[in-house]
Amino acid sequence: MAEEENVKVAVRVRPFNKRENGRNAKLIVKMQKNSTMITNPSDANETKTFTFDHSYWSFDGCKENKDGYFEPDPSHKHGKQFADQNKVFNDLGRGILDNAWAGFNTSLFAYGQTGSGKSWSVFGYGVNKGIVPILAEELFKEIDAKKDSGATFEVKFSMLEIYNENVRDLLDPNGAKKKGGLKVRQHPKRGFYADGLKEVFVSSYDDINARLEEGTVNRTVASTNMNATSSRAHTISGIRFVQRAKNDAGKEMEKKALLNLVDLAGSERVESTGAQGDRLKEGASINQSLSSLGNVISALAKLSEGHSARVPYRDSVLTKLLQNALGGNSKTIMIAAISPADINYDESVSTLRYADRAKQIKTKAIVNEDPTEKLIRELKEENDRLKHAMKSGDISTEALQDMAGKEVLSKSEIDALKKEWLAEMKANMKANEKEAEDHKKTTEEKVSEQKSQDSEKESALQKVLEEKKSKPHFFNLNFDPQLSGRLVHIIQKSETEIGNQKGKESDICMVGPGVHETHAILRQDKKHHRVWIKQAEKDCRVLVNGDAITDEVELFHNDRLVFGSTQLWVFQNPKEKDSDKKKYPPITYEYAQEEIAAKAGVKVDSAGGGDVALLQEDLIDVMPAVEEANSISEELDKRVKFEIILISPQMLGKMQGTKAEGFTDMKSTVPEVCVKMKNLENGTEFIWPKEKFLNRLYLMKEMYNNYEEEDDWDLPEEKDPFQEDVNTDVNIGTVQVFLQPIAYMVEMKEQLEITDIKGNKIGVMNLEVAPCNKKGKEYTETDDMFVDSPEELVGKEVHFWFKIVNCRGLPNKYTDVHCKYRVYLDEQDITTDKISLTSNPDFNHKKMFSFTPATRQLIDYLNTGSIMVQIVGKQFIRKSAVAQRKQLTTKEMLKGDRGAFSKTANLMNGFQMNGRVVDPQKQSIVVELLLMKKTQARLQQRCDNMKKMLEKAEDLGRHGVSTRVIKSFFNAHTDEQIRAAVKQLEEEEDDEGYRSASPLSQNQQSSVCNLL
């Protein structure tokens, strides 16, 4: 009865989002029938084609109807191609439904980077319902139609979230608070399951919808109060569908289908999460479940090709729970959601590759149908067996090895495993008993039981919905648009207190970094429908429309509020809204963040052009994150402060500055957003790229959650996200050395400015660039290898020395100071010796570079490019200063300096300062001057030679000189060459022909002029 079939895969491309539009992103995805083509934005000739079961074009070709539903627009050229929610349901959801009726388990995954449209497909937004709600609606429609068939139907719904390898029951309001979440256990027949997961009876579409809403609200609570990053969570909605009917022989049969609908966490690759290269990447387990899923899929794909492979289901919670969906009794569908934009090319290709692997997997679904009586009997037998096994404590070594996933086990490991095994046995027995109990009740009984349990909750919800219409209230804003507006606080009393729940229960509880026990007070004039807010204490951070308040202020409809650093809310005053006819803009998370940023001096100005807009957007992303990190640091007394800093790509050593092909031109320098981590105790500072900081923040949040839950929260230094190894090399300064002299074969000895990461001059470097012959002998003035144009060097041998003599005036707080640089296509840094604790390190470093022959690309590089020499070192820690600061708390040390931007460098100043970037011109002028001098000298020499020739000719009483002789004088650079030219002139016969013209023939005159 088993049907083996491949995992079905569909790709869906969404429209541009606001960010992509703002950046003038380019469309790089095309679809034709079921093929998806994606073009590499940096190489238009590289297009990859992927073929799946379906390719859904949801990029354009639609219009919004009056209800807000996006439907195909027949007048648009892509109208026919446009895939709306119904089309996707009809292709994929319909099949799932049919499978459910036939008694097959089915699983649906949505995979893709954050914001790629996974939730849009799985759940949908508003009237644009996704697969889950439509499926539920259709299921109940069909059940209703079969009501009189004599069969009975049961639908159970569950919803869980996996965050940080913890399983959270989303239908259990206390689930979020349960430490460690639900246990995942293994049942001999059913496989892995989340022990204690609430499965509720639902008897209508409205029931399911209410449950979905409830689950989403619980996700929002977790995301808001537990400070979790929702896009790093996986959500699994489960629908268990049971049909009971008598067969022809009069025996009651039970047909069961389990539908798993999985909205996976954002699939950002490790490279783009900033975890790569960070020593904390292991600890970060960015998303252990997601990487295990990747491994499981790869292993299964190998198996399907006939290779042998171990499938590592046990490596993560997600893969355990989805074991059946992936490799067992299930029909499986995957939706790969991608962005249409060039800026997401890497992520989209990685998603498509993932999907390509998944489509090779084969699963074997069977119809789950048995006589009810047999099922009950088996449950009983199974429980007897379990009871017996438990009594005898009888478990084989193999079974233990299997549980542990390894062969060699120590005594203590065996004991622990036995304990776990016993707990599992107990849980399995309980699950069996519950199922047996279930069989004894009629469906009606179960539904009515469920209803009575829920009535209280439902009426509370109804009350809120009703009160929202007339009373002032707040709703939440969340980074994930699915979670915005899900939480509502009605302002009931004349005076309402907002605070975290640590000391006492406030009227409105908000938990998170920077929220105090009593944080803010709301005052309400009920009669006139007016509300005011004030801080409970002086250092409680409350922002109203982006401004920090210090006195009581009145709140108006649609005002944006921030409490602490992460609690973001919108105030609503329905009565006020009704009384004035103002038009209110819809408030989104981005809107509120942009407003806060604008107040700090960062405005998104799309007119500013692509790169600048991009920088501003990055700033808006990072600002609240830095605020949050500082709050957590303060609360956990981590003695660290974070600050945003803008750094030019040159300073980061990223650009060589050349117009040669294959290099990035340094003139397009928009600074990058980085975060400076300042260790307040020992004074060290480290610069983190934005991605690394955001990844660290994720770990900080995890630490904060553990602290909130009063778990053992602190970590050893090497795992602490707030720490950086003090032995890490930091950038002290940079020198940009233009190589143009080499392109003209001229030696350069210069003292160049060293600038630090902010663009301040911090010292000088003495260095030399000198052309030489292949043996390394430097050319001297007398060799005079100067060329009029670098072109002349193409195809010839070019050798030169690069020498870093010393640095002067460096800050002397560094040890192991050394320089590193790369030349041309070098893939590895060249480094100098290390020198410690001096302001004036003598490096005396020299290295010869040879290019035989020099290519045009190399000459272009020499002519227009530069070497970025980075001076790096370790920070020296003065123990006495540390001892002094040890007395202070983070809060005291941060006092008055909590801003996300350095106080000394106001952001916009910084921006301009860095925008100007050390003025690379300055250094190129040095070089140009050098070359001009050289050219000038050469011209002078030529004039002198001509003068000498004319004098000599006059001395000799000549009337004319041959072109040959003129040339010799013209090109003579050395004394020897001059002597040779003079000799030539002396030996030349005074031709009669010259006499007729005086002093030079017309012809020769012009040839000399031309030459000059």
Ligand SMILES: Nc1ncnc2c1ncn2[C@@H]1O[C@H](COP(=O)(O)OP(=O)(O)OP(=O)(O)O)[C@@H](O)[C@H]1O
């Ligand atoms: N097909 C579509 N048509 C219109 N808008 C879409 C579509 N797909 C996604 N969007 C929009 O793009 C945004 C991101 O989509 P969605 O929330 O589904 O992403 P996600 O992949 O679930 O992200 P996350 O990993 O953060 O949960 C939403 O604002 C959504 O409205």
Ligand SMILES: [Mg+2]
């Ligand atoms: Mg989502």
